[in-house]
Amino acid sequence: MGDLFLEVVTPEKVQVSQKVDMVVAPGSLGEFGVLEGHVPFLTGLIPGSLRYTAGGKPHLLAVSSGFVEVSENKVTVLVDSAERAEEIDLERARLAMERAKERLSKERGRKDIDFMRAELSLRRAIARIKVGEATKGK
Numbered sequence: 001m002g003d004l005f006l007e008v009v010t011p012e013k014v015q016v017s018q019k020v021d022m023v024v025a026p027g028s029l030g031e032f033g034v035l036e037g038h039v040p041f042l043t044g045l046i047p048g049s050l051r052y053t054a055g056g057k058p059h060l061l062a063v064s065s066g067f068v069e070v071s072e073n074k075v076t077v078l079v080d081s082a083e084r085a086e087e088i089d090l091e092r093a094r095l096a097m098e099r100a101k102e103r104l105s106k107e108r109g110r111k112d113i114d115f116m117r118a119e120l121s122l123r124r125a126i127a128r129i130k131v132g133e134a135t136k137g138k
């Protein structure tokens with residue numbers, strides 16, 4: 001009966017710092033779950049939903065790209081941004097999604113870096129919309 005501690009850190013703040021039961025994160029090689037006692041590892045994150053339960057209560061965050069380190073029953077998530085559902089401005093995310101889609105439809109001939117940037121922006125927007133809608137409904 002060990003403990004699992006979750007820390008979600010962005011350049012702006014420590015978004016989560018608490019004891020949790022489990023964490024499910026959008027790894028760059030696929031979604032993965034961590035329970036206490038997990039083998040240590042380090043992986044990249046892609047924009048998506050990060051779920052965790054604490055005291056049996058579920059929590060949901062939209063996260064951007066970053067890294068996760070699992071060690072000694074601690075999960076450290078370092079991401080460019082992380083928002084709880086209630087912090088998400090759905091209208092802003094929908095506009096960001098439209099802008100990203102527009103760029104992706106126009107910029108196929110341009111540098112890969114522009115395309116990748118637009119794709120990541122689209123993923124962030126979709127993640128925010130999914131998480132925002134999960135609690136707000138539509």
Ligand code: ATP
Nearest residue numbers: 064081082083087088089090092093096121124128
């Ligand atoms: P936008 O084009 O709307 O700025 P973005 O994906 O470029 O979207 P980011 O660079 O990922 O935005 O985030 C910049 C800051 O704004 C971060 O602090 C992030 O948490 C916040 N943020 C971005 N989009 C939203 C949103 N829809 N609702 C609430 N906060 C947001």
